Amino acid sequence: MASHYQEITDDLRQLIVTGSLAPGEQLPSEARLASRYGVSVPTLRLALDVLQGEGLVEKHQGRGNFVRRPLNRMSYEGGGLRTDYRAAARLALDVIVSTHEIRAQGRVAALLQVRKGSWVTEYTYLTSQERSPHSLARIYVPQSVATLPPMETSRSPWGHDIQDRLAEAGVQLASVTDRLVARLPTADEARRLRTSTKTAVLEIERTSADAAGRVVEGAVLVLPGHRAEALFTTRLPVSDLEGVR
Amino acid sequence: MASHYQEITDDLRQLIVTGSLAPGEQLPSEARLASRYGVSVPTLRLALDVLQGEGLVEKHQGRGNFVRRPLNRMSYEGGGLRTDYRAAARLALDVIVSTHEIRAQGRVAALLQVRKGSWVTEYTYLTSQERSPHSLARIYVPQSVATLPPMETSRSPWGHDIQDRLAEAGVQLASVTDRLVARLPTADEARRLRTSTKTAVLEIERTSADAAGRVVEGAVLVLPGHRAEALFTTRLPVSDLEGVR
DNA sequence: CAGTGGTCTAGACCACGAA
DNA sequence: TCGTGGTCTAGACCACTGT
Numbered sequence: 001m002a003s004h005y006q007e008i009t010d011d012l013r014q015l016i017v018t019g020s021l022a023p024g025e026q027l028p029s030e031a032r033l034a035s036r037y038g039v040s041v042p043t044l045r046l047a048l049d050v051l052q053g054e055g056l057v058e059k060h061q062g063r064g065n066f067v068r069r070p071l072n073r074m075s076y077e078g079g080g081l082r083t084d085y086r087a088a089a090r091l092a093l094d095v096i097v098s099t100h101e102i103r104a105q106g107r108v109a110a111l112l113q114v115r116k117g118s119w120v121t122e123y124t125y126l127t128s129q130e131r132s133p134h135s136l137a138r139i140y141v142p143q144s145v146a147t148l149p150p151m152e153t154s155r156s157p158w159g160h161d162i163q164d165r166l167a168e169a170g171v172q173l174a175s176v177t178d179r180l181v182a183r184l185p186t187a188d189e190a191r192r193l194r195t196s197t198k199t200a201v202l203e204i205e206r207t208s209a210d211a212a213g214r215v216v217e218g219a220v221l222v223l224p225g226h227r228a229e230a231l232f233t234t235r236l237p238v239s240d241l242e243g244v245r
Numbered sequence: 246m247a248s249h250y251q252e253i254t255d256d257l258r259q260l261i262v263t264g265s266l267a268p269g270e271q272l273p274s275e276a277r278l279a280s281r282y283g284v285s286v287p288t289l290r291l292a293l294d295v296l297q298g299e300g301l302v303e304k305h306q307g308r309g310n311f312v313r314r315p316l317n318r319m320s321y322e323g324g325g326l327r328t329d330y331r332a333a334a335r336l337a338l339d340v341i342v343s344t345h346e347i348r349a350q351g352r353v354a355a356l357l358q359v360r361k362g363s364w365v366t367e368y369t370y371l372t373s374q375e376r377s378p379h380s381l382a383r384i385y386v387p388q389s390v391a392t393l394p395p396m397e398t399s400r401s402p403w404g405h406d407i408q409d410r411l412a413e414a415g416v417q418l419a420s421v422t423d424r425l426v427a428r429l430p431t432a433d434e435a436r437r438l439r440t441s442t443k444t445a446v447l448e449i450e451r452t453s454a455d456a457a458g459r460v461v462e463g464a465v466l467v468l469p470g471h472r473a474e475a476l477f478t479t480r481l482p483v484s485d486l487e488g489v490r
Numbered sequence: 491c492a493g494t495g496g497t498c499t500a501g502a503c504c505a506c507g508a509a
Numbered sequence: 510t511c512g513t514g515g516t517c518t519a520g521a522c523c524a525c526t527g528t
Contacts, residue, residue, distance in 0.1 A: 003515080003516060003517090004516080004517075005516080005517090029493075029494060029495085030494080030495065031493095031494090031495095039517075039518085040517065040518045040519060040520085041495095041518095041519085041520095042287070042498095042517075042518080042519095043516080043517055043518080045495090045496090046516085046517095050442075053429045053442075053443075054428075054429065059495070059496095060494085060495080060525090060526085061494075061495050061496065061524070061525050061526080062493080062494050062495065062496095062524075062525035062526035062527080063493095063494065063495080063525085063526055063527080064493090064494060064495075064526095065494090065495080078477050078479070173481055174480065174481055175478060175479060175480045175481060176478070176479045176481065177476065177477070177478045177479075178476070178477040178478075178479075179474055179475070179476050180425055180447065180474060180475040180476075180477075181447065181470060181473075181474045181475075182427035182428070182445040182446055182447035182468075182470035183299075183427075183445050183470045183471075184298045184299065184443075184444075184445055184470075197295075197298075198298075198429075198443075199429075200427040200428050200429055200445035200446075200470070201427055201445075202425065202426065202427035202447075223427075225426060225427035225428045225429075225445070226428075228426075229424055229425060229426045230424070230425040230426075231422065231423070231424050231425075232323050232422070232423040232424075232425075232477045233420060233421070233422045233423075234323070234420060234421045234422075234423075234479075235419065235420045236418055236419055236420060236421065248496080248497060248498090249497080249498075250497080250498090274512075274513065274514085275513085275514065276512095276513090276514095284498075284499085285498065285499045285500060285501085286499095286500085286501095286514095287498075287499080287500095287517095288497075288498055288499080290514090290515090291497085291498095304514070304515095305506090305507085305513085305514080306505070306506050306507080306513075306514050306515065307505075307506035307507035307508080307512080307513050307514065307515095308506085308507060308508080308512095308513065308514080309512090309513060309514075310513095310514080
């Protein structure tokens, strides 16, 4: 037999997905729910933890627990410049960009394949939809490749406009590699995305290279699992079919 | 100031990543750790929960808690048939396939864009490395497209050999779409992958279409976050650069 | 201020695994 | 059988939120 908290989880989930508990609605307090189900508060909290991980419930200290409003899922479209990155205007996204000049260390140096300590421009994108944080992106451009003017806003949450500006500066991209990992967010990421550390995030590490194989742009994107997906479409030349056998 | 369990989390994490607690080593029992840190058992368990979510600790009921051995990260390479799917032999992967004939419902019908109730062949792949489950894949082929003979083993954890066998049957793939989401596993998935429901998984939904746009294969892959990543590489024709402006 | 969730205690009993 | 983790209790105090 399932444990108490699992049965409570299933019951509450059912109430939420069927709409008996409306999106945005405040749940009864944990103490009230606990007594209704005849369990202690810590036990009831186990159930809420699970629902929080599923993205069905938001917890707010001092305010209460709420049924999460279903959010428009945003799509990251991979595969280079085919993306229509002007999504921001259509979806009422606010993309705030801050620009910093940093010295490449550890992960950034490895990503860009530059020496540690060399200068890099870092653009930090924080995208929000209706004041609710949505995604976090860090774009890196080695200053040996180009020195772009600072930015403050953007029309793309994914930094695709950087690629565009590189093109204007005469840098031609030849290939884009995306590396995707699922993990739980760090405490800092959870705070900035106003999600919980129990909700999975999709991390996308992107590098763009020119024809000579030089990395001209790198990016690390963090997308909350319940708000975002990544799409990749590949068209296969018919001749490729032979190469496989 | 950080809470007790967060400080304990940080301390144990440090011991693990520096190697003071060796991979595979059994941790002291929860009661012993709790008394060592001067907290109660439930509090200590909060810390272990976090480390479990990070993939650093494995819990085994009745046996104890263990430092997880770092695992070879497996890569899913997207973007159609360019993948070298013969990875199984090199990495000593065991891929067990079971074949079922099912009627398309809900998600499967939507994935394959076929009518509900139409017949589909389902291949369930369970891949293991050194007896440790590694990834779960379900591949679907509409029987209106082809009826392939049943399979029992495979050399690809991702079902790419199905695409190969479709080609042999005269079905030519023209495009592949991958859709990636990060989420927590269902209880069933966690059990089959022998991971915890607190570790994020990468879900990849793939559809392959022929030149007419007909979906000839669909797949749902579930990869544990700490064992797998997905890679997509796109080469950009120079002419594409113009289309973007 | 009152009400909420966040953290924590010091126990208890049960289910599982290994010997 | 014994030691382990899994679940659970009935409280407690603190930090945060909105009034």
